[in-house]
Amino acid sequence: MFASGNIAIAEGAMTAGLKFYAGYPITPSSDLMEYLAEKLPQRGGVVIQMEDEIASINAIIGASNAGVKSMTATSGPGLSLMAEGIGLAVITETPVVIAHVMRAGPSTGVPTKTTQSDIFMVRWLTHGDYVIPSFAPWSVQEAYDLTIKAFNTSEKLRTPVFILSDAILAHVWEPLVVKEPGEVEIINRKTPRSKEEYLPYMAEDDMIPPMAPFGQGYKVLVESLVHDERGYYAPNNEKYKSLVARLFNKISSNVDWIFEHEEYFLDDAETVFIAFGSVARTVFALTKHLRSSGYRVGMFRPKTLWPLNEKVFKERIKGRRIIVVENNLGKLVMDVERIMCDREVHGASVLNLESPTLKEIKEVVMQWL
């Protein structure tokens, strides 16, 4: 089919088994919900437009605990409103997927235009300690594929997961191959084996507790307070440390599985561009353009932004000059500097409400080549 990035995310979600969507209209994410409002009920799911983003995130958490795969999508100010609810999904270990379609900010900003400014927002949105996996596609096909991965990650690790798109990708139309049932691996949350010994937050060896849905006699207790294995409030150091450390480690210890990236012309590259999302499309074109002019440049594109696989960064791009190109004032570059602390790392910030042009990026990066 021929589809936009927003449609691709919606289709990916339905392939992954989406059954409940709650959302609130906000540009540039709205047409994702509009598409699902038509398609999802035909596949036995429910779409509801809630009174605000706060209600939307809490409704999908309720629905997920009732046993169905759930998601929402939003942009800029909408994600700000969802912050507390996403923390609830973290501590209650509720699998939900949030598609964040970035627009220009701060505040109301420019609703219809793009940036990549929110990559730390999805990393440190809510209070407390946690890691929330975030995937940043660069094409319509990848928006579809990474949405399935996002659902699989949320179900496997009982965690909220972000898909980080932007206004460019949301509305670019490209060919999309939709997978047939059975053609792609779909992961479903594990459920408890017995009602008698069931404790809602008793983790197994993989640090993940089996998840029982409401309505089947498990006497589930979903608890937003710091809790013990039973879900009982446990305001003591020992339980707090073990819970928060487990919530963190269950994600970070799976970084090899969560983290995906692509490499282009790395073998002989003296200079490596790092770019993600829609901007990476232009950087890829620039890389090819510069190579044809004789520059030994390559490109490293993380498809997963958080958690970053620091080992992969060190192994693959060690010993080169690194230029991080982003459509923001310089965010990912801070982490790359930290990871490659002894290397030459430059931040190429190219703020542009449309999409930085090849010429614009070239002008910025040439000072280091």
Next chain:
Amino acid sequence: MALIGKTHPLDPHLRADRIPTLYCPGCGLGIGLGAMLRGLQKRIDEGSLNRDKILWVGGIGCSARLTFYVNYDSAHVLHGRAIPFAVGAKLANPELTVVVVGGDGDIAGIGGNHLMHAARRNIDIITVMFTNFVYAMTGGQVAPTTPLGVRTTTTPLGNPEPPLDVVKVVSSLNANYVARASITTPHYIEQYFYKALGMKGFRFIEVVSTCPEIYGRHIGLRDPVEMYNELKKRVIYKPRPTLDEAVISWEKGIVIGEFVVKDNPGFIDILQGGSK
């Protein structure tokens, strides 16, 4: 020692290992919960309700914590957000009977917008709101129901804000059921909750309660019995109260009864009808 091994008749409904509760002596919440559970027991006994299909949802506050003492599927979620969580759970699994419990701050203050839209949608959940006129768990700050002029920790010169009449607000929307009882009339709590469990659409029950520690003590009602008796004196039962009578007035009395009883299609009916 004779008591060991004996249980309270409502124990099967409770996570008994969590008892004693954190509630203060004289708190009205125990009476309220006891009455609700007796209403629920009747529904289970008569076979019209499967206890595995009941979900309790609470936000934050003393009243919301009732949800983690009950031995059912339950969720203790964010301040003000019990209703949207409940809406999601109900839409995901319409077989569930979903009961939201919270205080007036949780349900009508921070959660007021969700309450309004749940009532407008006539979504198939029951909301029981305990009104104690104050934010109790956080230490006695002004609530949307605090009477005019009352001193609280955040209105030390007296509350300058007229209170919200939540029964009137919910009745003005599309809810199928709106009733008010008081912890001084537990039989009505039981009766209304029993009735609500058998209905569809949005059902709202306000329970006027006592908070002797955080509210009573500060308005000159120095012990729980005195506070209970003062409330009891003011409660007036009317079988068919009008909405004009819904206002809660310490001077003129507090009218309890069923303000709205309708049998309109619930949200789930419309959704299922609409998708055919």
